[in-house]
Amino acid sequence: MKIRFWGVRGSIPTPLSSSQIQRKVSAVVQRIQASDLQTPETRENFLSSLPDNIFGTVGGNTTCLEVRLDDDNLIIFDAGSGISRLGNHLLHENDYIRNYYIFFTHFHWDHIQGLPFFSPQVFNPKCNLHLYSPVPEFREILSGQMRNPYFPITIDMFSKSVSYNVLKKHSIKIGNAEISWRRMKHPGGSYSYKIEENGKTMIFSTDTELQNTDFEKNSKNIKYYQNSDLIVLDSQYTLDEAIEKYDWGHSSYSLAVDFAAAWNINKLVLFHHEPLYDDNKMASIYKSANWYKKYQQNSDIQVILAREDLEIII
Numbered sequence: 001m002k003i004r005f006w007g008v009r010g011s012i013p014t015p016l017s018s019s020q021i022q023r024k025v026s027a028v029v030q031r032i033q034a035s036d037l038q039t040p041e042t043r044e045n046f047l048s049s050l051p052d053n054i055f056g057t058v059g060g061n062t063t064c065l066e067v068r069l070d071d072d073n074l075i076i077f078d079a080g081s082g083i084s085r086l087g088n089h090l091l092h093e094n095d096y097i098r099n100y101y102i103f104f105t106h107f108h109w110d111h112i113q114g115l116p117f118f119s120p121q122v123f124n125p126k127c128n129l130h131l132y133s134p135v136p137e138f139r140e141i142l143s144g145q146m147r148n149p150y151f152p153i154t155i156d157m158f159s160k161s162v163s164y165n166v167l168k169k170h171s172i173k174i175g176n177a178e179i180s181w182r183r184m185k186h187p188g189g190s191y192s193y194k195i196e197e198n199g200k201t202m203i204f205s206t207d208t209e210l211q212n213t214d215f216e217k218n219s220k221n222i223k224y225y226q227n228s229d230l231i232v233l234d235s236q237y238t239l240d241e242a243i244e245k246y247d248w249g250h251s252s253y254s255l256a257v258d259f260a261a262a263w264n265i266n267k268l269v270l271f272h273h274e275p276l277y278d279d280n281k282m283a284s285i286y287k288s289a290n291w292y293k294k295y296q297q298n299s300d301i302q303v304i305l306a307r308e309d310l311e312i313i314i
């Protein structure tokens with residue numbers, strides 16, 4: 001399966017500011033040598049040698065992930081502002097994508113605010129949008145952000161081919177893939193999802209405050225976490241913040257590393273970035289997480305920093 005990130009920020013969309021862009025340009029100018037400018041190749045080499053935090057950004061959109069299954073079925077996790085870019089990107093594929101499977105972790109604004117802008121898919125009767133959540137009244141909750149005076153139209157304007165499916169059993173099948181879920185600690189609750197397809201496993205667990213019980217080697221935890229190929233995990237805080245913001249519903253990047261190591265998970269994607277952190281701070285968190293993982297018994301895990309447009313194939 002292929003995972004693509006369309007929104008990686010927590011809490012609120014966070015566009016780059018003018019001064020942040022100026023600092024990036026300034027950092028490039030300070031690095032450049034006359035020899036870097038001589039030919040198109042030297043210019044390309046120079047640009048590709050720049051670190052991601054200077055020649056790029058983690059991005060400012062809130063949570064949205066696209067997962068393409070091996071059979072090309074399309075699963076989407078959450079409808080933060082990133083889903084608007086995904087919708088536009090998919091426009092040219094509308095002709096053949098008939099089914100969109102959208103799973104909600106929970107209903108804080110940063111995970112639903114993009115849904116009315118997932119257009120024209122939500123308004124196109126040719127597109128079957130299958131919306132999922134374990135929360136029984138989730139249609140009513142989603143409709144809450146689409147009513148006067150907060151929004152000009154109501155959820156009833158969505159096409160009739162949008163369906164609201166309450167998850168009741170332990171798992172469901174989409175094509176060959178099995179999707180299961182579990183409730184995590186977060187204010188009001190949040191659900192983690194796991195996809196297993198053709199022997200590969202990915203877990204999406206955002207807005208999660210990891211607990212001691214999540215580390216316990218009981219049969220339920222072992223079945224859900226052990227030896228997964230990839231986990232996209234809430235790591236909004238530094239360790240200091242996690243102590244200060246106990247009970248706020250997020251985890252530190254160091255605890256995320258502990259967790260991936262404890263469950264022998266191959267790839268850890270740091271996710272739900274703090275809106276106050278710029279690209280330089282994110283780069284230093286990434287560096288610290290890699291330093292910290294060296295002190296784990298299982299130091300083979302690959303730590304990845306989520307950024308918009310990142311694609312990972314497992």
Ligand SMILES: [Zn+2]
Nearest residue numbers: 010011110207
């Ligand atoms: Zn969130």
Ligand SMILES: [Zn+2]
Nearest residue numbers: 106108186207
């Ligand atoms: Zn939340």
